């Protein structure tokens with residue numbers, strides 16, 4: 147059974163079609179990156195899946211519960227909104243115990259749960275401090291703890307790291323990566339590097355529709371660049387330049403770029419070029435340290451997909 151199943155979801159705000167027939171399935175246990183530019187419909191999707199907004203059309207279920215059954219849904223999911231709100235006068239521990247009470251946990255159970263979570267999100271040392279003085283990163287970690295109080299099957303995180311500085315972002319992403327296997331994580335973001343760091347599966351949303359859903363490595367493989375990179379040992383620069391000039395004249399090669407003791411070779415036909423290049427390297431006598439097909443970044447894949455869509 148899918149952790150999340152969305153069929154043909156539509157949401158209109160007056161003349162704006164925020165979701166335009168969105169369909170998607172998310173496998174249980176995955177860390178799913180819901181990626182799209184500003185205004186693509188990410189927050190709208192999450193609000194519908196968490197029961198905070200009603201769709202104008204279509205169906206969806208989360209952890210086996212149809213959306214609309216909000217009581218049953220609330221017990222199975224956790225949610226960190228884009229801008230979480232806290233009671234600033236509470237301490238982190240008081241806040242988590244307060245959330246525990248809302249979920250009906252008794253005194254001892256809610257204290258235990260709060261303590262476990264404070265430990266897990268790295269706020270144990272500051273558990274008695276008022277939230278008012280917390281940094282953005284600390285607030286996001288407390289927000290994730292808050293969303294985990296009821297041990298959800300599916301955790302929704304709306305742009306969890308987007309507003310953080312590099313250190314705060316690293317901590318939050320590490321925390322999310324550590325949830326792998328404990329629950330399904332559905333994380334929206336417009337930052338490709340964040341998806342690359344933690345998500346196993348990526349869904350790209352654009353103008354309220356899914357452009358593509360794939361495992362991250364399959365997505366980058368599908369958009370493989372016709373570029374190889376060769377690195378030679380540091381004390382062999384001279385012959386490398388000569389060799390680069392030589393193969394640059396071959397019909398198979400489009401462009402050659404030497405950078406220190408490495409060379410990037412853009413070819414015309416990836417399949418044939420691979421064997422041919424390996425052969426040419428073997429004959430060159432160069433001390434090859436590394437030979438690899440250059441992988442596109444998720445950013446390149448994303449731009450490609452959006453471009454294809456625009457020109458369709």
Ligand SMILES: Nc1ncnc2c1ncn2[C@@H]1O[C@H](COP(=O)(O)OP(=O)(O)OP(=O)(O)O)[C@@H](O)[C@H]1O
Nearest residue numbers: 159162164182183184185186187188189190191336
């Ligand atoms: N309450 C609303 N009233 C009118 N239009 C809305 C409302 N909420 C969202 N929209 C519109 O719906 C579209 C999708 O918005 P949404 O917030 O879901 O995008 P998003 O992908 O989450 O973007 P962001 O990264 O900026 O949060 C946008 O065009 C937005 O202006």
